[in-house]
Amino acid sequence: MPLSQSLFLNYVSSYISTMKRLWFYVIMISLAGCKEDDISNVELREFRLIQGSSLRYHIGNFPTEGGITITKQAKEYTVSRIVVDTTLGGATYEYTPAAGFKGQDSAEITRTDSDGSKKISEQTTRIVISVE
Numbered sequence: 440m441p442l443s444q445s446l447f448l449n450y451v452s453s454y455i456s457t458m459k460r461l462w463f464y465v466i467m468i469s470l471a472g473c474k475e476d477d478i479s480n481v482e483l484r485e486f487r488l489i490q491g492s493s494l495r496y497h498i499g500n501f502p503t504e505g506g507i508t509i510t511k512q513a514k515e516y517t518v519s520r521i522v523v524d525t526t527l528g529g530a531t532y533e534y535t536p537a538a539g540f541k542g543q544d545s546a547e548i549t550r551t552d553s554d555g556s557k558k559i560s561e562q563t564t565r566i567v568i569s570v571e
Contacts (some may be wrong), residue, residue, distance in 0.1 A: 451545065480560075485567045493518065493535040494568060504553040510563065511547035515540040517571075521544040536570045544568045 486494055498507055498521070507530045513519040518535040532548055549563045 440510060447523075472478050481563045481565055483567065485517050486569070488536065488568055488570045490536065490541060490570055493533065494531045496534075496566060497527050498530040498532055498548060498550065500566070502550060502552045505551040505558070507548060507550045509544070509546060510549040511548040511565075512544055513544045513568070515542070515544045532566065534566070534568060536568070541570050542571065 445507060457499070466470075484496065486496070488494055501507060507521055509519070509521060509532075513534060515537045516534060517537055518533055520533055521530050522533055524531040534544075534546065536544065545567045547563055547565050549561060551558055552560045
């Protein structure tokens with residue numbers, strides 16, 4: 440085999456190897472960016488409370504199919520729940536910090552809409568509460 444043909448084949452082999460590695464890194468980086476949290480739509484709500492007070496956050500109407508749940512419970516609480524709101528209608532999140540707690544706490548509320556056979560949409564609200 441002539442030298443120029445041998446150099447060309449080495450070049451092509453090296454090029455293919457480099458491209459394989461490049462595609463491998465591109466795929467790995469894109470997969471690393473995919474997390475379960477990225478699938479649903481996340482909305483951030485921040486609140487400040489004075490120690491000894493409570494929070495009532497109106498979430499909205501209940502979906503026809505699906506539901507509203509606490510998907511990540513607060514850590515420092517006496518009350519952290521979803522209740523039926525007879526005044527505003529729909530659902531309200533209630534939070535009362537633990538006695539003596541000062542600092543930041545958070546909870547996540549997820550609303551899932553369904554057509555009865557499959558999930559249509561999911562909206563997560565991350566509630567961050569600063570207790571002073």
